[in-house]
Amino acid sequence: MQYDPNSKRIKGREALAKYRKAIQEKQKWEGEYPMGEGELNRDGNPKTPPGQRLVTNWPVLDLGVLPEMPMEHWSLTVTGLVKHEKTYTWEDFMALPQTEDTSDFHCVTSWSRLDNHWKGVKFAEIAKQSEVLPNAKYVFFKAYDGYSTNLPLEEAMKDDVMLVHEWEGKPLSKEHGAPLRMITPQLYAWKGAKWIGEIIFREKDELGFWELRGYSNTAEPWLNDRYS
Ligand SMILES: Nc1nc2c(c(=O)[nH]1)N[C@H]1C(S)=C(S)[C@@H](COP(=O)(O)O)O[C@H]1N2
Numbered sequence: 738m739q740y741d742p743n744s745k746r747i748k749g750r751e752a753l754a755k756y757r758k759a760i761q762e763k764q765k766w767e768g769e770y771p772m773g774e775g776e777l778n779r780d781g782n783p784k785t786p787p788g789q790r791l792v793t794n795w796p797v798l799d800l801g802v803l804p805e806m807p808m809e810h811w812s813l814t815v816t817g818l819v820k821h822e823k824t825y826t827w828e829d830f831m832a833l834p835q836t837e838d839t840s841d842f843h844c845v846t847s848w849s850r851l852d853n854h855w856k857g858v859k860f861a862e863i864a865k866q867s868e869v870l871p872n873a874k875y876v877f878f879k880a881y882d883g884y885s886t887n888l889p890l891e892e893a894m895k896d897d898v899m900l901v902h903e904w905e906g907k908p909l910s911k912e913h914g915a916p917l918r919m920i921t922p923q924l925y926a927w928k929g930a931k932w933i934g935e936i937i938f939r940e941k942d943e944l945g946f947w948e949l950r951g952y953s954n955t956a957e958p959w960l961n962d963r964y965s
């Protein structure tokens with residue numbers, strides 16, 4: 738990934754103004770946030786994590802920057818503490834072992850969408866291809882809109898963490914992160930970068946976009962773990 742915040746792709750100043758707006762909107766919402774119980778199944782067990790409500794549509798949440806992405810320029814780069822650094826073209830990526838999985842999606846703005854059908858490549862497969870070094874403990878993700886997020890390696894290696902390009906049997910739409918995004922079904926969805934371009938394995942943790950702005954670094958929906 739060639740990401741340069743001053744490049745034309747992200748249009749530096751314009752993007753910053755949009756980020757500011759996205760941040761303001763999220764902060765406004767935080768003040769009004771109703772701390773609900775979550776929805777219950779008929780047996781009285783929760784269907785959703787605390788404070789979440791079910792949706793059947795799929796809302797779009799991002800910084801308001803839709804990155805320009807000609808497929809011939811798209812790449813996914815894997816760097817940092819690995820034996821083999823990699824740059825995948827779309828063709829390279831699609832030649833990796835593909836997996837289908839069904840998992841839930843929890844957004845911190847209080848909606849959950851259950852049983853999403855995904856197709857893509859497990860994050861663990863990417864780690865395996867690059868042969869992650871033993872001193873790598875964290876992963877940092879960069880996206881083509883200037884977004885970033887971070888995970889402990891242990892979280893990223895969970896079986897349901899994937900880089901996906903299909904949702905419900907159809908190619909992922911652009912606003913949901915096409916051509917490729919991450920999903921982290923056991924954590925709030927801000928841990929899954931849309932328009933992912935770079936994966937960096939690190940020894941030390943570094944906070945991403947929302948983590949720097951007060952969101953929880955651990956981000957566990959079932960613990961109502963929203964803010965740091
Ligand atoms: N590149 C990028 N990825 C992102 C974001 C973003 O702004 N840019 N927003 C995050 C947040 S806060 C959420 S809740 C989910 C929303 O994904 P969706 O728009 O597909 O519902 O994407 C996450 N990944």
Ligand SMILES: [Mo]
Nearest residue numbers: 798844845927
């Ligand atoms: Mo979010």
